[in-house]
Amino acid sequence: MADDAAVRTLACPACGGTVAMRAAGYTVTLACEYCGSLIDVAHPDARLITRYAETQASLAIPLGTRGMLRGIEWEAIGWLERTDGWAAWEEYLLFNPYHGYRWLIAQDGQWSLGTMLTAAPRYEGGEMIVDGRSYSSFYHDNRARVTRVAGEFYWRVKVGEEVRSRDYVRPGFMLSLEEDDREQSWTLSELLSAREIRRAFDVPPPPRWMPGMTPLAHQPSHYARRIREWLPIGAIAFMALLVLLMLFGRTMQPQTFGFPVTPDGAQVSQSFGPIIVPVGRQAMTVETLTSNVEQGWVDIEIAFVNRKTQESYEAYALNEHYSGYDSDGSWAEGSRSQILKVASLPAGTYDLVVDAQAHHWGSSADSSSWNPVSGRYETASQPPVDVSLTVSRGARFLSNFWLAVLLVLVPPLLMLVLHILFENARLAQKDGPDPDASDWIRGLANP
Known part of the structure; x- marks a missing residue:
């Protein structure tokens, strides 16, 4: 100067x-x-x-x-x-x-x-x-x-x-x-x-x-810069969550049990074991399968009962399947299998207590006979439904995974909303035609 x-x-x-x-x-x-x-x-x-x-x-x-x-x-x-x-x-x-x-x-x-x-x-x-x-x-x-x-x-x-x-x-x-x-x-x-x-x-x-x-x-929108900065962080966090899901969401040491249950018959109770949980706070997975249920459903109640303390950890499944024909052709609905998860079992030895009851859709007094002992109509012509249960240590809680993903996405989603509000206010001043996609893309670009 x-x-x-x-x-x-x-x-x-x-x-x-x-x-x-x-x-x-x-x-x-x-x-x-x-x-x-x-x-x-x-x-x-x-x-x-x-x-x-x-x-x-x-x-x-x-x-x-x-x-x-x-x-x-x-x-x-x-x-x-x-x-x-x-x-x-x-x-x-x-x-x-x-x-x-x-x-x-x-x-x-x-x-x-x-x-x-x-x-x-x-x-x-x-x-x-x-x-x-x-x-x-x-x-x-x-x-x-x-x-x-x-x-x-x-x-x-x-x-x-x-x-x-x-x-x-x-x-x-x-x-x-x-x-x-x-x-x-x-x-x-x-x-x-x-x-x-x-x-x-x-x-x-x-x-x-x-x-x-x-x-x-x-x-320029400083929210756009933050969104760009967050993208690699979000990608790394998502990959880390996937790795954690694969490592800690595995199931192991499966045990399979099974028994038949008659449609519209009496409730069947069975106990299986021992099921050993060596470490505390262990998640357990039970897959219930009724492969031959048709035009009906099976109510399945399970309970892990600790042999020492008699504490019970319960879950419920409804397996069902229906099919038929109408003017649009054949149709089918329901699922013959369900996945039950018990989040946290203390260490110990357990019995798996199962109560199951099968029902046939469309049973009536014309096609069934009254059983005064059970107090209901029973369809004697229906074959038994095979109930299979596979018990495994570990569980994959996808809801927890997606909740974590949502938490990771909250900051960029909030910044995206603020960026849209910013661009709306900025482009509202523009002369001539209304803003188009190129204006929005340009707003996200680096200065």
Whole structure:
């Protein structure tokens, strides 16, 4: 940055105050810091353009402030406020004698660094291309008007000055075209991080977006970044859960027992054992199979009974199967097998006590005989149903697995909802056709 001694001074023709001109040789218009008058410094006598009667705005970055941004020391030498009739924003003109000018644009607490382009972007496929990056149309046919001004500028700026503008965006960047009847200029603005702008000019950090707020057109969703960061974590967690399911969800040392039960007959009770559980808190799996049940069902109640303490751990299964024909052809429903799981058995020796009763669908007094002992109709012509039980140590609880998967997915799902809300608020400002799939995909892309 040039030494302070090299800064040129002149007297304000309105109030006589000494005004410093930091970009001598470049500056055309200068605003007096004491009375706010605009001065034409290109005129040999520093001609007064207009008086600015109102008090200057309280600037977030006072003119003359220097800050290190992207490895270059910049000085804020000019400030203006603009509006397009819908939104208002501020633009600070930064100057460095070796790097020229940049724009520091402030809107809704967010800050962007703007660089003037020396060549017009290339138009291709409905988008603008700069350095291989595409920018989609967002605002078009707007008019930006200067409402307040202070400091020095490289053109004769005045309140009421108006230009036509178009804006094209990609996450984190805005490409802007400004034109009037004499010229057009392109500026590429990049959204600055809170840390970057605060380190450079000690301004308050931008507000964090919350539902109900309106983001900038080029403001990227920080939820999209978090979703991308969570994807590998979620994949690793899912694979770890699969490994745990395979390691600890295995069944071993199966024991098989069986007995017949007559449809519509008396309940059959059987006891099998011993079943030894060598370690505590052991899960057990019992598969019940009734391979020949047809047009009926079997109620099966099981209980692991500890031989020493007589504690009982119970479960219930309903095996059933039905079939037939109708206008659509053959049909079948029900399941002849069920899987029962007992989550946690203490160590010990157990008996498996089984109570089973079979029923035939459609039994009536015409096809069955009354048994006064059992107090029900019994179908003597139905063959016995074979009940088979396979008892194994261990169990695979898929519900626990999917619950764990759901817990892993809760953070990215929540961030996805917030990202959708963010993109809805951002794209609602877009001019022209409604947003399409490409807009949503672009919102998830890296800046």
